[in-house]
Amino acid sequence: xxxxxxxxxxxxxxxxxxxxxxxxxxxxxxxxxxxxxxxxxxxxxxxxxxxxxxxxxxxxxxxxxxxxxxxxxxxxxxxxxxxxxxxxxxxxxxxxxxxxxxxxxxxxxxxxxxxxxxxxxxxxxxxxxxxxxxxxxxxxxxxxxxxxxxxxxxxxxxxxxxxxxxxxxxxxxxxxxxxxxxxxxxxxxxxxxxxxxxxxxxxxxxxxxxxxxxxxxxxxxxxxxxxxxxxxxxxxxxxxxxxxxxxxxxxxxxxxxxxxxxxxxxxxxxxxxxxxxxxxxxxxxxxxxxxxxxxxxxxxxxxxxxxxxxxxxxxxxxxxxxxxxxxxxxxxxxxxxxxxxxxxxxxxxxxxxxxxxxxxxxxxxxxxxxxxxxxxxxxxxxxx
Numbered sequence: 066x067x068x069x070x071x072x073x074x075x076x077x078x079x080x081x082x083x084x085x086x087x088x089x090x091x092x093x094x095x096x097x098x099x100x101x102x103x104x105x106x107x108x109x110x111x112x113x114x115x116x117x118x119x120x121x122x123x124x125x126x127x128x129x130x131x132x133x134x135x136x137x138x139x140x141x142x143x144x145x146x147x148x149x150x151x152x153x154x155x156x157x158x159x160x161x162x163x164x165x166x167x168x169x170x171x172x173x174x175x176x177x178x179x180x181x182x183x184x185x186x187x188x189x190x191x192x193x194x195x196x197x198x199x200x201x202x203x204x205x206x207x208x209x210x211x212x213x214x215x216x217x218x219x220x221x222x223x224x225x226x227x228x229x230x231x232x233x234x235x236x237x238x239x240x241x242x243x244x245x246x247x248x249x250x251x252x253x254x255x256x257x258x259x260x261x262x263x264x265x266x267x268x269x270x271x272x273x274x275x276x277x278x279x280x281x282x283x284x285x286x287x288x289x290x291x292x293x294x295x296x297x298x299x300x301x302x303x304x305x306x307x308x309x310x311x312x313x314x315x316x317x318x319x320x321x322x323x324x325x326x327x328x329x330x331x332x333x334x335x336x337x338x339x340x341x342x343x344x345x346x347x348x349x350x351x352x353x354x355x356x357x358x359x360x361x362x363x364x365x366x367x368x369x370x371x372x373x374x375x376x377x378x379x380x381x382x383x384x385x386x387x388x389x390x391x392x393x394x395x396x397x398x399x400x401x402x403x404x405x406x407x408x409x410x411x412x413x414x415x416x417x418x419x420x421x422x423x424x425x426x427x428x429x430x431x432x433x434x435x436x437x438x439x440x441x442x443x444x445x446x447x448x449x
Contacts, residue, residue: 074139078138078139078427080428081427081428081429082138082423082427083356083360083423083426083427083428085356086353086356086357086419086422086423086426087138087423089349089352089353090134090353090404090416090419090423091131092349093349093403093404093405094127094130094131094404096346096405097123097330097402097404097405097406097412098123098124098127100330100333100334100405101119101120101123101326101407102117102120102313103313103314103316103319103333103334103337104319104325104326104330104333104334104407105117105118105119105120105123105325105326105407106119106120107319107320107321107322107325108323108324108325108326119326119407122407122409123407123412126409126412126413127412129413130412130413130415130416131416133413133416133417133420134416134417134419134420134423135420136420137417137420137421137423137424138420138423138424138427139424140420140424141424142366142368142369142424142425144424145196145372145421145424145425146196146197146200146368148193149192149193149195149196149197149200149421150193150197152189152190152192152193152417153190153193153194153197155186155189156186156187156189156190156193157186157190157223157224157227159177159184159186160186160187160190160227160228160231161227162177163175163176163177163186163231164227164230164231168183172278173231173232173233174231175187175231175233182409183409183410184409184410185408185410185411185414187227187228187231187233187236188410188411188413188414188415189410189413189414189417190224191236191239191240191243191379191414191418192376192379192414192417192418192421193417194220194224194240194244195243195244195247195372195375195376195379195418196372196375196376196421197220198217198220198221198244198247198371198375199247199368199371199372199375200213200368200372201213201214201216201217201220202214202217202247202248202250202251202367202371203251203366203367203368203370203371205217205251206251206252206367207367214248214251217244217248221240221241221244224240225237225240225241228240229268229272232272232276232278232279234272234276234279234398235386235398235399235400236400237268238386239379239382239383239386239400241265242378242382243375243378243379243382244375245261245265246374246375246378247371247374247375247378248261250361250370250371250374251367251371282396282397282398283396285396285397286393286395286396286397295322295323295324295329295397296390296391296393296397298318298321298322298332299322299329299332299391299393300332300392300393301318302316302318302319302322302329302332302333302335302336303332303335303336303340303343303391303392305317305318305336306335306336306337306338306339306340307339307340308339308340308341309338309339309341310335310336310337310338310339310342311336311337312337313337313338314337315337316333316336316337317336318332318336319332319333319336319337324399326406326407327399327401327406327407327408328387328390328391328397328398328399328400328401328406329390329391330402330405330406330407331343331346331387331388331391331402332391334346335391343388346405347388350380350381350384350385350403351381353377353380353381354377354378354380354381356377357373357374357376357377357378357422357426358374358377360373360426361373361374361377369425369426372421372425373422373425373426376418376421376422376425377422379418380403380415380418380419383400383401383402383403384402384403386398386400387400387401387402387406388402403415403418404416404419
C-alpha cells in the first residue's frame with residue numbers, strides 16, 4: 066500500500082486516481098479473459114487451430130492493454146490533448162491507407178498490416194476524435210471568436226466520410242451519436258440540431274439504398290427472412306442459459322455461433338453463466354457511464370467535462386449496440402463488447418479510452434483551487 070505521506074509520481078497517482086473507475090476497468094478485463102476460455106475454443110477448432118489459440122492471443126494483448134491504460138492515466142489534461150491529436154492524425158492517415166491498400170474482410174477495408182500485426186485504425190480514431198472535439202468545443206466556449214465548433218464539424222465530416230468509405234455504418238452511427246451528444250453539451254443551437262438531425266436521417270436513408278449489405282441487414286432484422294443464422298443462434302444460447310446458466314464449459318449452442326468470441330460473446334456468457342450474470346455486466350457498464358457523467362457534471366473545466374462525457378458515452382453506446390444485437394433488438398453489426406470481446410485493436414483502443422478517462426478524472430487539488438480563485442476574480446469576488 067502506498068502511504069499518503071509519500072511523494073512521487075506513483076504515490077501522487079495512487080491517491081489522485083479514481084479507484085472505482087480503475088477497479089471497474091480491470092474487472093471488465095478479467096471478465097473478458099475468463100469468457101475467452103468459454104467462447105473462443107469452438108471457433109479455433111473450426112478453423113483448424115489449437116483450441117486455446119485465441120485465448121493465448123487474448124492474454125498476449127491483455128498485459129499491453131493494461132500497461133497502456135495505466136501509462137496514459139499518469140498524463141495531465143494537456144498531455145492527454147496532445148496525445149489525442151497525434152493519435153488522431155496517425156489513425157486518420159492509416160484509415161486512408163486502408164481504403165487503398167488494406168485487407169478486405171467481408172466487403173470492407175478497415176484493416177492495415179504493420180510489422181505483421183493487423184490493426185483497425187478506426188478503433189484508435191474514436192477516443193482521439195472525442196478528445197480533440199472536446200478541446201475544440203471547449204475553446205469555442207472559452208473564446209467565442211475561435212471557430213472551434215466549425216472546426217469540429219469539419220473534423221466530423223472527415224471522419225464520417227472515411228468511415229462510410231470503408232464502409233462501416235456501425236462505427237459511423239456510434240461516432241455520430243457521441244459527437245452529437247458532446248455538441249449538445251457544448252450548447253448546440255436548435256437550428257444546428259434540426260440541420261444535423263436532417264443530415265443524419267438523409268445519410269441513413271442513403272446508406273440503405275446505396276449499400277446493399279446495409280439494406281440486407283436492416284431487411285433481415287425487420288422481416289426475419291434471409292440469413293439470420295447467427296442472431297437466431299445467439300438468441301437460442303441466451304434462452305438456454307436461463308437465469309443461472311448451464312455452468313462453465315457446459316454451453317452447447319455457443320459451438321455453432323461463428324463469431325462467438327467477438328460480436329456474440331454476450332450470448333455465450335448468457336448460456337454458460339445465465340441472465341443474472343449478463344444483468345450484472347449491464348450494471349457495470351451503466352456504472353461507468355453514470356460515474357463518468359457525474360464527474361463531468363461536477364467539472365469546472367469545459368475540456369475535461371466534454372471529453373469525459375464523450376468517452377464514457379462512447380463506451381456505453383458501444384456496449385449497448387453489442388448487447389442490443391445479441392438480444393435481436395438491433396440489426397446485426399460487427400461491434401465488440403468493450404474490454405470483453407476478443408480483438409487486439411479493440412482491446413488496446415478501449416484501454417486508451419479508459420486511460421484518458423482515468424487521467425481526466427484524477428483529483429488535482431492545486432489546479433482546482435487555482436480555477437476557483439480565477440473564477441472568483443472573474444466574478445469580482447475578493448480573494449479569500
